[in-house]
Amino acid sequence: MALTTLRVFPVAVVTILAVLASSAEEHEWHFDPAQCRYALGMEDGTIPDSDITASSAWSDSTEAKHGRLSTGEGDGAWCPLGSVFPSGSEYLQIDLRRLHFLALVGTQGRHADGHGQEFARSYRLRYSRDGEKWITWKDRWGQDVVSGNENTYDVVLKDLGPPIVARMVRFYPLADRVMSVCLRVELYGCLWNDGLKAYTAPVGHVMQLPGMSVYLNDSTYDGSTEQGIQFGGLGQLCDGVLGGDDFTKTKELRVWPGYDYLGWSREALGQGSVDIEFHFEKPRVFHHMQVHSNNRHTQGVRVFSKVECLFKPGILQPWSSPALTLPVPLEDLKDPSSRPISLPLGGRLAQILRCKFYFADRWLLISEISFLSVSTTFLLMPSSFVHPSLLQNPPPPPPAGLPVAKDDSSNTAILIGCLVGIILLLLAVIVVILWRQYWKKLLGKAQGSLSSDELRVHLSVPSDNVVINNTHTQDEPPPYPGSPPYPSLSPPVSPPMPPSVPHYAEADIVSLQGVSGNNTYAVPALASSSPGADAAPLPELPRQCLIFKEKLGEGQFGEVHLCEIESPQDLPTLEFPFNVRKGRPLLVAVKILRPDASKNARNDFLKEVKILSRLKDPNIIRLLGVCVSSDPLCMVTEYMECGDLNQYLSQRVLLDKTGPSHNTPTISYPALISMASQIASGMKFLSSLNFVHRDLATRNCLVGERHIKIADFGMSRNLYAGDYYRIQGRAVLPIRWMAWECILMGKFTTASDVWAFGVTLWEMLSVCQEQPYSTLTDEQVIDNAGEFFRDQGRQVYLSRPAVCPQGLYELMLSCWNRDCKVRPSFAYIHSFLTEDAMNMV
Template sequence: MFLLKFRTLTNGWYGGVVNYQIPEDTTRETEEDLSDISYDGEHLGGLLVGGLGRLVDGEVGGDNFRLDIGYGRGNGWVAWNNESFPNKYVELIFEFDQVRNFSAVHIFTNNFFSKNVQVFSKARVFFSFGGRFYNGRPFSYSYMPDTVLENARNVSINLHQREGRFVKLHLYFAAKWIMVSEVVFDSVPLGENYTLETEANMSEDEIIVNSGDGDTSWDTFETIAAPNEGQGYVEVVIGVLTAIMLLLLIVFVVILVLSRRQKLQGSPTILRNPFGVTINMKDLLMNLAPVNSNGMVHVSSHPTPASQDPPSDPPSLTFEQYRSPLVNSYYGPNYATLRTNTASNSEGMPSIPDETERNEVVDEAAPKTPTSPPVATGSFSSLQFRSLQTTPVVGPRSQVINLSNYFPRVASDPPSRKRYHTAPREKHRLPPPVITWNIAPSMGHTYKCREAELVPIPRYCLRMVEKVGTCHAGEVILCEAEGLEDIVPGAGRMVAVRTTGVNTSDALREVRFLAGLSDSNVVRVLGVCTAEQPPWTIMEYPEMGDLAHYLQYRVPKTASIRPAANLQALSFGCLLYMATQVASGMKYLESKSIVHKDLAARNCLVGRGYVVKLADIAVCSGLYRKDYSEIGGRPPAPIRWLPWESILLDRYTCSSSAWSYAVTLWEILSLAREKPFQHLSNEQVIQNAEHMYYGGELQVLLPKPTLCPIEIYDLMCECWKRDESLRPSFKEIYMFLKHKNMGYRPGD
């Protein structure tokens, strides 16, 4: 449904409106009267013409058009059904008493989408001086559909000072019904009459081009001016510029193709090395060659690229397929370990690398052929090698030679750089795991986290102490560890056990993803207990508990306040010290492109010495159940800590975590005495965020805490910017807070 009501801001309530013309929709599927019953004009062929009615009565309809507000259900709204309009839009024409300069139009619409009523998807505005011809390009405005909030709203369209006496609106359907309650034009009357002059010019110099009948496209009505002298030069310039742009595009495509081919081949640039071969004489130490039937190394009679000297008899040492763990994890199946001739042959017949593997190494290093010692005998299936330098002496205690000393490196590369003839690494990256908790990879970033192996923990090491609670993601239990430090060094006396609802490979990957995180300010995954089903994830739990609960039993340490016997005083430096540790942990997660969807004081755990670590268990606690709210069928979310894009669009990035950190910093400096936006309901918090969704700023900001200096509060406000790119990174936040608290030590 679509509801429309009109008023202007100048020259009385009607603002110079003489009449308006709208279509009359006779389709009625509801009991509400949603037609313009107060219209005082004529009814001609399905149109209301020559009068004024409900659209100018100044009454705004309610959010729910089905409710009776005293004048009958549907009062204040005019509605149209899209089945009655084959062009899929409603046409409204407004006539003013004189020519006016229009700056904006405001349309008050309904969005009761559960009853198939939504704001129009697109609006187009046309202007005319005489009412017959609508000249010039119309203004086009697209509206993003909103299926979260069902409240009616005002949609504003900037008209950029266009002039005319007639204004025509095309409103396109986004659902079955369109409903409008009020249309407001911001306009200023012009004293001169432009109608005759404009129509005369059009008849002489312009041709009107209209869309065909029944055209459902969004093409505009445009005017084509008659050709003027000198227009040929403009066409020539446009043609030349177009040709230049095409030429640049072709050059860009060629460069892109060449660079991609170069990357796939792993070679230097084609211009610097046209043959695709990189040779380093200094580091060239080894060449591989197969053995003939007599156990001799076969050497090609053609000179190698590294030397034009004639070939000579090659030296030999047995070269067997690798079996050593020293190189297994690094070189993979394409490389081998070298052993001296004194190695025993009783280990079995070694396997021969295939032709592809040998060619890769030969292409990488083609050595210069030296004068060699006599050839040693070897097995038919073994490989021989020849060296430019004397073979290093291998002691009896170490028969394995380090291959990294023999495989050549490119001189231009740093010594530690690895060079592979493989496809780009991105093609072999694993997709991120399916995350059910709140510490997850950031949206729009490549997943680059290391998934660690899990340490098995016996069930007898864990004694249940307290069940924290359950949530949509799983369950959290506090346990006392007995003998766990013998298995996991550094494990504390208390641990948190976290479970998931299902035992799947995705749940296992999520635990391995968390186990790969290693930072002093992030809770560590100690291991997993498989004796329970689903398996238990064992995590650190500092003995002081969560930061929100810890702060509520503290008072600020000032000269004017003396703490009670059961309350401990905390200085501003101590509070900032703990806040800096939270920023340090988030800085680490940001470096891994990881977000925390539930960053708050309740998810920061405190240990001895005011050590703070980030966790993700508070969503299960019954103490904080009211801090979460469901939005549009999604899992409960901490909307008072989240930015507008996370609340309305379900988008989480590192910049979103920066917003949540500012709210957490506000909690710390307020000693967690109240939750954010204490005086607002959940619906009002969502409406507050919706102002940013439509391009504005927050109408309600968190106040500056009493202990908070102005520069710290300015940092919070920077984190609450609407544009994500304008919010500071955690590296910047951490460096700023560390500088502000420089010199503080726990216990000061």
């Protein structure tokens, strides 16, 4: 079954999967458009060349098929023949073959390995649901020109507000003068599963309230209007946005009161009901309709008293008779809150529905209408696919707690609908099983095609404009070629991901499972010329020399133990990172991979060994040796006697200038700055090798007698489970330390490590007495990342710690700059902390 307001699943997911989602725990009917942001296949090739066309092309090497985001085939982009005039008549067209809900688009110029100079500073979008009628997209304020690129290499993502439902999309590049342009594009959204292609309704009215006018029109409707009737289009009744209790307050910024609702006055309409007609692509079996209605009866607004629906199985067929009448018990609706009303439709077959909503007061306001339905395509599947044991499962009930209208028609229709629902549910189970097997097989193939030194991390995208930088300097990691299919914020991908994980971009970084399940260091595949590429193999340590002290933590694939080596001098192959006093044991941390770990986990463990063996710096935890001759595989790293920095500082108070006043251990401001300087020094070394840590925090720094060293144990420790946000049971992310582009786009660079350093410095100057953004929930932290992205001055920064001088706080603020390109380098931070910060006390 599908929801007319759309389910958030990738292209490969069939319509029937929406049933499972709707019949699962929460029976959520309408979709969340904020999560419908999967890349639809330009970059990863899911959209074939034959479905990408253009009005013209400069040459064979710049034809339409080369207009794929972040790819460099041919001459690096689609370029129209001749120059583009300000009017913009040249276009690049993508045919998605089926209706899709489109939430944002991405554009890029022709980079061509640095040789391209052409890009479009602006463009127009036109879309079509049938290939015949073309509609120009406009934003909520009527503007149809979309801001484009400022250079040839950055990817600019434009949030479509309002979103569109379309099968075909055209990009028309614009120019303020006659000039050559080139374009690469991607579309982001998800399949429009329910097939609603238009609805017809009366034009909304204006409500006059004291001191304001409330405009209850369908302002995003993309059809035609004649004689007070809107027809042939879609708008706010199926955009997935539910209006609140107070219809004068909207969820969108800078829009007028009443924007979230379409509303009618009984007096202005001159009749006792509102007629709305729904047109679908193909016939469907309808089980329920859900109408989200306002009920602010103190202002003359109530939900409808009843609804009467007629069904037309086909365009040329007559309307069903009699009408299905569904009364709504108004005695249950004294609460002025807005609410969804569930209406059983009895499994009726229709391609067109016409419903009369009867007034219960002076005004009727509706925000959203969605359907629980299934395409008749699935009714044609062979009955032999249905397992008899599944016939006992009843169809899913309507959402719990919703007002349910009563059906005045015969119970026969309901019985037939239940039987159809049972059959469809069985088919859904079969389809899910086949679908999972298909993706599992496809995933295996995709992973097998990757080289041993290269894995991919899949990211995701936000709203409005996002710029993804694809260039790099000496201070930054190499480019992150994106390949949209969902999270870390992008969608279709290689390897393909399950629908529960959005994929909007890809980064060519080594992301290892290791012991924790998602290890800390992320690095570009190192060339043979990279520093340390020819590092000598690590010594094999005898297991019997490791004496267990305590368990530090555990991860998805193994455990981390604190051990001692009693007589390190007796191990001539052991390369000490520092001088060990005679007769004193050496503390080490031992990462142990479980013997039953998967082959991929074992390979990643060995890759991690290879990577860590190259990190030789006084402020980086050193890999001392390995135990890989037999299972379980182990890696042995140094460990600092004072434990991690978070625990070390949280047990101390800042030394007051008047001296200590109690027995609690103290720490001075100069000592904190010295520690921060050492962390900056270690990160300067990592950044010089284009290593990206991705989890810099006090919990991942270890404290010795004189040294601070950067490590990566934090994720595996239960002690810090609250510092990580779990995404749909899969990845865990330290979102309170992550830059906004990491949260929204999955883009990890040295600049995002700089952001995390600013948070780490804040932790240190607060002596780790509270978690960053402790007053915000995880969801609010993610929302705050969105405010950084929108850059409208509403983002929340960490406040200045009491001990922190203004100059040092300004350094922190520069680490949290929205533009990653202007954040300071670790070289500058280290210099600042060693030379300037001490003078600010």
